[in-house]
Amino acid sequence: MPFLSDTLSRVKPSPTIAVSNLAAELKAQGKDVIGLGAGEPDFDTPQNIKDAAIAAIVAGKTKYTAVDGIPELKKAICAKFKRDNDLDYTPAQVTVGTGGKQILYNALMATLNPGDEVIIPAPYWVSYPDMVLLAGGTPVFVEGPSQNGYKITPEDLEAAITPKTKWFIFNSPSNPTGAGYTAAELKGLTDVLMRHPHVWVMTDDMYEHLVYDDYEFATPAQVEPGLYDRTLTCNGVSKAYAMTGWRIGYAAGPVEIIKAMGKVQSQSTSNPCSVSQWAAVEALNGLQDYIATNNEMFKRRRDLVVSMLSEIEGMECPVPEGAFYVYPSIAGLIGKMSEAGTLIDTDETFAKALLEETGVAVVFGGAFGLSPAFRISYATADETLREACTRIQRFCAALR
Numbered sequence: 001m002p003f004l005s006d007t008l009s010r011v012k013p014s015p016t017i018a019v020s021n022l023a024a025e026l027k028a029q030g031k032d033v034i035g036l037g038a039g040e041p042d043f044d045t046p047q048n049i050k051d052a053a054i055a056a057i058v059a060g061k062t063k064y065t066a067v068d069g070i071p072e073l074k075k076a077i078c079a080k081f082k083r084d085n086d087l088d089y090t091p092a093q094v095t096v097g098t099g100g101k102q103i104l105y106n107a108l109m110a111t112l113n114p115g116d117e118v119i120i121p122a123p124y125w126v127s128y129p130d131m132v133l134l135a136g137g138t139p140v141f142v143e144g145p146s147q148n149g150y151k152i153t154p155e156d157l158e159a160a161i162t163p164k165t166k167w168f169i170f171n172s173p174s175n176p177t178g179a180g181y182t183a184a185e186l187k188g189l190t191d192v193l194m195r196h197p198h199v200w201v202m203t204d205d206m207y208e209h210l211v212y213d214d215y216e217f218a219t220p221a222q223v224e225p226g227l228y229d230r231t232l233t234c235n236g237v238s239k240a241y242a243m244t245g246w247r248i249g250y251a252a253g254p255v256e257i258i259k260a261m262g263k264v265q266s267q268s269t270s271n272p273c274s275v276s277q278w279a280a281v282e283a284l285n286g287l288q289d290y291i292a293t294n295n296e297m298f299k300r301r302r303d304l305v306v307s308m309l310s311e312i313e314g315m316e317c318p319v320p321e322g323a324f325y326v327y328p329s330i331a332g333l334i335g336k337m338s339e340a341g342t343l344i345d346t347d348e349t350f351a352k353a354l355l356e357e358t359g360v361a362v363v364f365g366g367a368f369g370l371s372p373a374f375r376i377s378y379a380t381a382d383e384t385l386r387e388a389c390t391r392i393q394r395f396c397a398a399l400r
Helices: 006-010 015-028 047-058 071-085 100-111 127-134 154-160 183-194 225-230 255-266 274-285 289-310 347-358 382-397
Strands: 094-097 117-122 138-143 165-171 200-204 231-236 249-252 374-377
Touching: 006 127, 015 347, 047 274, 071 094, 071 231, 071 249, 071 274, 094 100, 094 255, 100 127, 100 165, 100 200, 100 231, 100 249, 100 255, 117 127, 127 138, 138 154, 154 183, 183 225, 200 225, 225 231, 249 255, 289 382, 347 374, 347 382
Parallel strands: 117 138, 117 165, 165 200, 200 231
Antiparallel strands: 094 249, 231 249
């Protein structure tokens, strides 16, 4: 009798974490490695948030809390949704988890049965399909090609919906591409969803505040109020507030699903860290000015990376609307040979050869469901990005 669960065989470890770990290992060995795989800001958590956490510790707020969040944080989340998205939620419609990933996982565990389908646009965040599989569902992928800005169309969504479809997972701005849907583009998708009342929407808005140029963020229940009663609006403090390690995510939606998610959490992790919750209260209620300041730095880095990668023959690098990723296509480089003799037959071999021959660690596009491409996280110092892109330019120029 096998000891490990059959369910485990359906999933794979996170490729993005694997790349970051490999880069760290090579650095520890003394090798000159630039890691561009991590999806987290390089900025420190703002001081007011750290001060709130210290104050919570001093005040003894270190005990168990309510399973799915303290009342003060739920109230702050409701205020955030009203302020930023014009969405009205009560605390009973809000749940708080140990990071955005747990929120999504709880929802899938609480709702999926064998045979249920979940539509996931590709490229996608690496964890979406594996979480669906762990919960017993079936991921259904819909490709958004580079020529369409890595976005899907209403026709694409319509064609993917079946009687078995339970969820549509929506992520804008996107990890891994940074693509952001305009309100008009989103309205096209929500019009389709309004014709299929059995399909629920799980919207991952984690990069909501990381947007550039004239792009304006919108979320499905805001664009189409008719979807309010079957939308789970998910978010967190990790990216905009540089709080990745604090592990606080949250969601709002119908009370029925919020209670079900709380039941899952009550028998898995129980409450999120009490101190982190108090820090998140300050993040959401406190000054927000530094977000715009940080975004200016991110935009400068985006423009640097896009301009340098766009100079490479055989590589196309769309300009992302948000997040801190670029997702260049390398279709024009497939079939070439690296200087060290590696045949670039896939984006995975491209990423491996790039790391071995230049010391630049990126994540190959196959991990995100759309090849041939790769993802760069530009959440690092300008000089580091410039050096990394220079190495990529040299590597590609040497391909024959």
